[in-house]
Every structure is written in structure tokens, then in C-alpha cells.
Amino acid sequence: MDLNATAASLLGFLHDGPMSGWDLMATARARIGNFWSLTQSQVYRELAALQRAGLVSAGTPGARERRPYELTPAGRQAFAEWLSRDPGDAQIRYPLLLAIALGRYLAPGQLAAVIAEHRQRHEQQLASYLAARESVAGDPYAAATLDFGIRHETAVLDWFAALPAQISG
Amino acid sequence: MDLNATAASLLGFLHDGPMSGWDLMATARARIGNFWSLTQSQVYRELAALQRAGLVSAGTPGARERRPYELTPAGRQAFAEWLSRDPGDAQIRYPLLLAIALGRYLAPGQLAAVIAEHRQRHEQQLASYLAARESVAGDPYAAATLDFGIRHETAVLDWFAALPAQISG
DNA sequence: ACGGACATGTAATAAGTTACATGATTAT
DNA sequence: ATAATCATGTAACTTATTACATGTCCGT
Numbered sequence: 362m363d364l365n366a367t368a369a370s371l372l373g374f375l376h377d378g379p380m381s382g383w384d385l386m387a388t389a390r391a392r393i394g395n396f397w398s399l400t401q402s403q404v405y406r407e408l409a410a411l412q413r414a415g416l417v418s419a420g421t422p423g424a425r426e427r428r429p430y431e432l433t434p435a436g437r438q439a440f441a442e443w444l445s446r447d448p449g450d451a452q453i454r455y456p457l458l459l460a461i462a463l464g465r466y467l468a469p470g471q472l473a474a475v476i477a478e479h480r481q482r483h484e485q486q487l488a489s490y491l492a493a494r495e496s497v498a499g500d501p502y503a504a505a506t507l508d509f510g511i512r513h514e515t516a517v518l519d520w521f522a523a524l525p526a527q528i529s530g
Numbered sequence: 531m532d533l534n535a536t537a538a539s540l541l542g543f544l545h546d547g548p549m550s551g552w553d554l555m556a557t558a559r560a561r562i563g564n565f566w567s568l569t570q571s572q573v574y575r576e577l578a579a580l581q582r583a584g585l586v587s588a589g590t591p592g593a594r595e596r597r598p599y600e601l602t603p604a605g606r607q608a609f610a611e612w613l614s615r616d617p618g619d620a621q622i623r624y625p626l627l628l629a630i631a632l633g634r635y636l637a638p639g640q641l642a643a644v645i646a647e648h649r650q651r652h653e654q655q656l657a658s659y660l661a662a663r664e665s666v667a668g669d670p671y672a673a674a675t676l677d678f679g680i681r682h683e684t685a686v687l688d689w690f691a692a693l694p695a696q697i698s699g
Numbered sequence: 700a701c702g703g704a705c706a707t708g709t710a711a712t713a714a715g716t717t718a719c720a721t722g723a724t725t726a727t
Numbered sequence: 728a729t730a731a732t733c734a735t736g737t738a739a740c741t742t743a744t745t746a747c748a749t750g751t752c753c754g755t
Binding site: 381382383401402405406409424425426427428 | 733734735736737738
């Protein structure tokens with residue numbers, strides 16, 4: 362059974378006990394949402410696939426059509442395996458880099474406004490990460506991923522600052 | 531006509547003159563491959579779509595089934611428009627961050643090997659970027675994207691170095 | 700003659716996004 | 728009563744990856 366990273370994260374969260382798709386969505390958004398996007402559709406699709414594969418089992422339905430899923434022993438093992446098989450490389454997909462790489466085909470100054478706006482967004486993102494530091498003080502794992510975000514955003518802002526005027530206007 | 535970033539990059543490259551899918555693939559790999567993955571299949575698919583949309587036109591076939599595509603005026607405009615409509619946010623998708631975020635469900639030390647390996651990869655990537663600096667000396671746009679890579683990798687390595695022993699082993 | 704680079708594409712699948720449909724329960 | 732939230736899911740589409748099929752031309 363080879364899991365994708367998104368499915369594996371769901372298995373991970375289910376270590377804390379049975380959860381519904383809704384719960385998992387909320388948990389994922391809170392715990393990995395800063396660096397791993399996922400949608401409701403995906404969650405329900407992956408849950409169905411995990412169930413077919415026997416890695417989770419549906420528990421007794423609760424209120425409001427609530428359908429809690431429980432980690433099976435096979436699921437627990439698949440999760441551990443996913444981690445030992447090395448996780449893939451980072452992929453950054455940043456359209457702004459494309460725009461800059463193609464900058465020579467543009468009228469001078471055309472990039473400046475776009476760059477300025479992105480710079481602001483990264484400033485806000487960094488501020489938001491910095492503000493979140495206290496809230497992860499007790500959890501070294503959450504602190505580590507947050508620290509990644511802080512360092513990344515800081516590096517991006519330094520990069521913006523170092524861009525030649527020819528590009529950033 | 532709303533382009534996706536991959537298609538837009540092809541239009542960008544075609545500013546330098548007609549190119550075949552093969553040429554575009556090689557150009558893209560060389561010029562944006564460090565931060566934008568794309569495959570042959572995509573290139574041919576997007577070219578076909580661009581042609582249907584009238585943004586490129588197929589020139590006279592050359593040797594070996596070679597089918598050069600030329601930028602049309604509409605394509606030139608669509609490219610300029612794509613750039614003015616702001617490029618989307620950066621998305622980082624790094625499974626190792628997931629693994630760390632889920633670290634509390636693992637036996638202690640299980641992450642260490644994975645982390646060590648990734649650290650090496652990033653060291654190599656940084657070295658490769660640093661070695662490439664001379665080759666972009668004349669091109670400020672290429673230099674800017676390379677600088678992004680260097681700063682990013684440096685930040686990631688700093689982050690690795692700062693990870694608590696509890697996580698990195 | 701033959702291996703390697705050139706060159707185009709299809710097929711199958713996976714992964715991700717957006718929008719929509721449906722309904723239950725809780726709080727005001 | 729009614730709005731907000733909880734809850735599940737489908738449909739349609741886009742984007743991306745891997746593998747395969749097919750054939751050409753160049754250099755040695």
C-alpha cells in the first residue's frame with residue numbers, strides 16, 4: 362500500500378482517536394494548514410480510499426450523519442512505513458519566480474507593482490507566524506514546523522530587499 | 531483567455547523566436563527547472579491548447595517531424611496580461627514538514643535518519659546553486675531567481691541546524 | 700550498422716481545486 | 728424562525744506524473 366502524503370497525514374491524526382472527515386479537515390487545517398493545503402473533497406476521497414484499503418474502519422455513526430473513522434492496525438503500520446520510506450523532496454511552486462525569470466520579455470517596471478504586493482503578503486505572513494510562536498511553546502514538533510515558516514519567510518523578505526532596483530523598481 | 535503559469539512560461543520563451551515542444555522543454559528545464567517542474571506531456575498538451583486558443587501558431591515543419599511554434603500577437607498580449615494579473619501565492623509542499631508535524635506519533639529517533647538525509651540533499655542543492663552563480667552573472671533575472679534558491683536553501687539548512695536534538699536525533 | 704539524441708505524442712492515473720447539493724442541529 | 732455551523736458527499740475540471748509507442752536523423 363503506498364500512501365500519498367495527504368492520506369498519510371490523515372492516518373497520523375487518527376492516532377489521537379477516531380475522527381470524522383469534518384474533524385480531520387479542521388485538524389489538518391490547524392496543524393499542517395500553513396504548509397500543506399488540502400480540501401474537503403480530498404479528505405473524503407482519501408478516507409474512502411483508506412477504508413477500501415483497510416487502513417481505517419468506519420465506527421458507529423453519531424449525531425448528524427457523523428461518521429467517525431478509526432485507525433486499524435494495518436493503518437498504523439502503513440503510517441509508520443510511509444515515514445520510513447523517505448518523504449519526497451520539497452517542491453516550491455512560486456509563480457512570481459516565473460514572472461521574474463521571464464522578466465526580460467517585459468517592459469521595464471512592469472514587475473515592480475507585482476513584486477511590491479507580494480512583498481507585503483510575505484510581511485504579513487511572517488507577522489502571523491511570529492504571533493503564533495507562543496501558542497506552540499509546548500509542542501516541539503509544531504514549533505519546528507513554525508520555525509521553518511519563519512525562516513522561510515524571513516529569507517524571502519531578505520531576498521526581496523536584495524533585489525536590484527532594475528527589477529523591483 | 532486565462533493562462534496557467536506553465537502555459538504562460540512557454541509563451542514567454544517563445545518571445546525569443548519559434549521553438550518546438552522539444553526546444554521549449556529543454557529551455558524550460560534550463561531556465562526555470564530549478565523552481566518549476568514540468569514534463570514533456572504537459573508541454574505538448576499546453577502547446578496544443580495554446581494553438582487552439584490562437585496564442586501560438588505552428589510554423590512550417592522542419593526536419594524530423596519538428597514542429598516549431600510561433601508566438602502570435604494575441605499570444606504576446608495574453609502573456610503580458612498574465613503578468614499583470616497578479617501571479618498566485620507561493621506554495622511549498624514539503625512532505626518532510628508533514629513528517630515532523632506528525633512526529634509525536636512516532637517512536638523517538640525515527641525521524642532522525644530521514645532528517646539527516648534531507649539535510650544532505652539541501653547541502654548539495656545549495657552547493658549546486660552556489661556553483662551556478664558565475665554562469666548567470668550577465669543576467670539579472672536569472673541571478674534573482676538563483677539568489678532566491680540560495681537564500682531558501684540557506685534558510686532551510688539553518689533550520690536543520692536549529693532543530694532540537696529531540697527531533698533531529 | 701547502430702546507438703544516442705532528437706522529436707512528437709497518447710494513455711492512464713493521481714492529485715488538487717471549485718462549485719454545488721443536501722440535510723441535521725444548535726444558538727439566538 | 729432562522730442563521731450559523733456541522734456534516735457528508737458528488738461533479739466537473741485542471742494540473743501533474745509516469746509510462747509507453749513511434750519514428751527520424753546524426754555521428755562514429
